[in-house]
Amino acid sequence: MAGDDLTPSQRAAVEHYEGPLLVLAGPGSGKTRVITRRIARLVDRGVSPWEILAITFTNKAAREMAERVERLLPGRRMWVTTFHKFCARLLRERGEAVGLQPNFSIFDTSDQQRLLKQVLHDEDIDATHFPPNKIGWQISQVKNELITPETFKARFEERVGNHMEAVVARVYPKYQQRLIEANAVDFDDLLVHVALLLQEQDDLRAEWDQRFRYILVDEYQDTNRAQYQIVAALSQINANLCATGDPDQSIYGWRGAQIENILRFERDFPSVAVIRLEENFRSTPEILRTADALIAHNKQRKVKVLRTDNPSGPEVELRLFLNGREEAEGIAADIRRQVEDGDRRWSDFAVFYRVNALSRSLETAMARARVPYQVAAGVAFYERSEVKDLIGYLRIIDNHRDRMAFLRVVNTPPRGIGKTTVDKLMKWADSASVPLLDAARCADQIPGLSKRAVTALQQFAGLIDEFAAKSYGPVAETLVEIVSRTRYGHDAALQSEEDLQKKSNVDELISAARHYDEVGGDESSLGGFLETASLAQDLDGIETDLGAVTLMTLHAAKGLEFPCVYIIGVEQNLIPHERSLRNYEPKEIEEERRLLFVGITRAEQHLVMTHTCRRDVHGRELSTIPSDFLNEMPYTNVDCTRGSGSWSPEEESQEVDMDDRLAAPSPKFAALKSILPRLTTGAALEAGTTRPADVPLGFRVGMTVRHPRYGLGTVIEMSDGYARNRTVRVEFTDDGRQESFIASKCPLQPVGLR
């Protein structure tokens, strides 16, 4: 089966049969290929596909790997999934041992924080002094170390810790108890419950160990303790664990990943075969030289050589711009020019940044330059409030005990169940140890509630019961039913722009459900859909051959590759991030260096890093300092601060309104910036529903504009004020109606002269 197109070390990895295997794979060394080929080879040798478990880090990687396996082994079903999904499956099967029903809910970060806030309140702990997000962070760290509430408490009592630990010791057990009462888990629990189950129940461990005889774990350097425990526990009887990874690409230390897992691997499985894949098939020698020089500055690493036979390409460049706006426009123009020259396609390009906040300027610039783009980030689809509301309904229907879902939808849309009522309800329900929905059902027994509140609560409970009774069909139907019985269906007439946007999100959710129903077939269920929704990742919607430029964080870029890569904001406090600089922690700086290394090594042919003289930080524009990392690698300097850059000069002269941009930022500048009409989203682009907008700098009275709903019109008035307050009044040609819009949020587009 193994062809002749493999290098000797690749071949060795593919041919490795039984026993533990560690593949240390440098960037672009054909790792995914090796994994898929090895799977095919195993099956070739008579291993049943269902005995193979392949675990990846992202849904996207899982999907791609499944596709590649499918190509090699048509029709064979095997487990290719992410850690979190895998654990969710196991818990649905066997979660009763930790007190979970199969229909448990998965709480996201905001559910987690709201729940923590309640616990803090119950415990009489001041939430301003101990903010829920910090507590949540602490609990997450502790969970990743597989420390249970009991252990933590015991440990804390042994040796008195600080205030924070004292609070965590009190809050963590209550929080955990609340989760179980709600038949729910948080993200960490998915891993922790499974790891502990395997630790405590040997028969179960043995059963699953036998079930998954061959386990392959990708991106092994990013596993945390819980994940390590899980794969190790499943590799006792059948120690056919194959881990692939690259310590130099470990970028998730901040969420508990331990590079040491690779060292521990060799200790725990002394018979391990170690194979290094060092030849790079992805990048030019120029790019590799830069990457190699950078990563060589890390002290804690296993030295690895990066070599390639690829032909030489253009020099790695570092471009300097005046500010973030010029940086973004320069890149947009640069990309547009290359595509227009016929050298490149849109999808050849990716732009990476350290923090999501930097995507805004890029989106603006891309839209203005009419460069099609897709973004992996920001307010992900499932984070939109209207989507979360509907998901909330589905959750409470599927799991009556889901406390956070109940609280989210009980008064959405408003049905006269306010804070006072909910507080009384919670108090009563908690003292009676009854789920909120059950309490609502018998609200008439709760003392102190007004007649109206009782009716409203009981009606709400009845509504949910009705939905639940009908929820066994396709998920999309359930959703449609919910939409039509709640606000989302009713105010279809005369809506604001925001409502229209919401409506389209609702429609998108319904089509996602429909898609799920179709693909899942008989196996689809409400719970399954919810799981998919809960474990969705920003990267999920990204298609690399979509015909669009891809924008994403450096973290999201892991595992991907693009012919041309831009990495923006290579500045001190950004890369390395200020938080890693605050306390002098070499470990953290090294992780930042690895992050940049990951970004650099995504590039196949051309790499451009950029930095600026001044940059908006938290709203204020400040002078910047070039990243320390820039002293550690070779590249060619390009100064783009005087129009000498790669974008056309006309681009600049068109921006009459911006002639003050060289001066200190003025209120006018801020205002113009903040009234930009809404940008095309990646999702919309992908769906083909919108074309990248020609986004103007601002509206002027007398300007002709087009509105997707009302057609052509003229701007007749603009309010004073900045930012959100600013509105535009438009008279529409069609019927003479006048409408006001929030300038920053409406889809008005200027017509005619640019």
Added chain:
DNA sequence: GGCCAGTGTCTTTTT
């Protein structure tokens, strides 16, 4: 109970 406006707080990366 619901809505608005004003204020205060916090800003990394993700499942």
Added chain:
DNA sequence: GACACTGGCC
């Protein structure tokens, strides 16, 4: 700048 929360008002 964005968002959560509060307080005041209807």
